[in-house]
Amino acid sequence: MVAFLGMGLLGSNFVRAMINKGGQVQVWNRTHSKAQALEQYGAKAYPAVADAVKGASTIHLTLKDDASVDEVLGKAEPGLMAGATLIDHTTTSAQGAIDRTKAWAQKGFTYVHAPVFMGPPNALDGTGTMLVSGDQAAIARVEPALAKMTGKVLNFGNEVGKAASMKLLGNLFLITLTGGLSDTLAFAKSVQITMDEIYSLFDTWNPAGMVPGRLKRMTSGNYSSPSWELSMARKDARLMMEAADKGSLTIIPAMAAKMDKYIADGHGGDDWTVIAKDNVPL
Known part of the structure; x- marks a missing residue:
């Protein structure tokens, strides 16, 4: 028997997919x-979370944050089967995942943090990451079930909390990408570029393919052979800000402020990716 706690769009579609594959699922949500x-x-709903987990050897969670995970698991604890496995798909801090893994192990339970890059349609279709x-050893036991829930399971090794950090890294990229696109739309609106014209550009020019090469350039440590000088990139940023509302x-x-810092430090003639120089991981 499986229990699932948190019936938002993601959790509810995970449950539907499990039932479609013949599973029996007990569910709980704060809003019953x-x-x-x-x-x-075909799910069985319970108003009390401790009742929802009774008889379940595996409990999945899709909640809001560290605090909600700790709160809900605390309320569920009286109903937990001895030795149950807790699989948490919530996006949380790495430290939260580390603390929960240790705390629940001391109580005789297995806690596995398994955040996802998936939207509700992916959860229903069993696709995504x-x-x-x-x-x-714990991951090996649960991975077959996790593989049925998603198209790909990425294992980042022995370090507890690493999956949480990787999830936040991915979300950071999505937030900054969306912020960049928001700026792109704002600039287009200011200079009377239409959406059809924007789509025509990106249908032909796909910058997504540039990401691996750009990362290598940014982290190479060699910025002395520029393809685009930092001072020229800063000039373009000035033109953008002058043209936009x-x-x-x-x-x-x-970004312009960061460019100014590196130009002041003497990097104006270097490749503009030098602005990442001090951020490169070891």
Whole structure:
């Protein structure tokens, strides 16, 4: 028997997919009506979380944050089967995952943090990416079930909390990408570029393919053979800010300020990716 706690869009579609594959699932949500809505698909909803986990050898969670995970697991504890496995898909801090892994192991339970890069449609279709790290024996036991939930399970090794950090890294990229696109739209609006014109550009020019090469360039440590000098990139940033409506850009002004710092330090003639020089991991 499996229990699933947290019936948001992601959790509810995970449950539907499990039922579609013949699983029996007990569900709980803080707003009970959301859990009850899954009963039409064959789930069993419980108003009390301790009742929802009774008899379940595996408990999945998709909640809001560290605090909500700790709160819900604390309330579920009286109903937990001895030795149950807790699989947490919530995006949390790395330290939270580390602390929970240790605390629940001391109580005789296995806690596995398995955050995801998946939207609700992926959860229903069993596609997307799930991240894990930590005790490899525990991961080996749960990985077959996790593989059924997602298209790919990425194992980042023995370090507890590494999966949490990798999830936040990915989300950071998505946030900054969306911020950049927001600036792009704001600039386009200011200079009367239409959406059709934007789409025509990106249908032909796909910068996504540049990411691996750009990362290698940024982390190479060699910025002395520029393909685009930092001073020229800064000039373009100035032109962007001058052309855009005042206050409409968010990312570009911050980037311009960082460029100014590196230009003041003598890097104006270097490749513009030098602005990442002090951020490169070991």
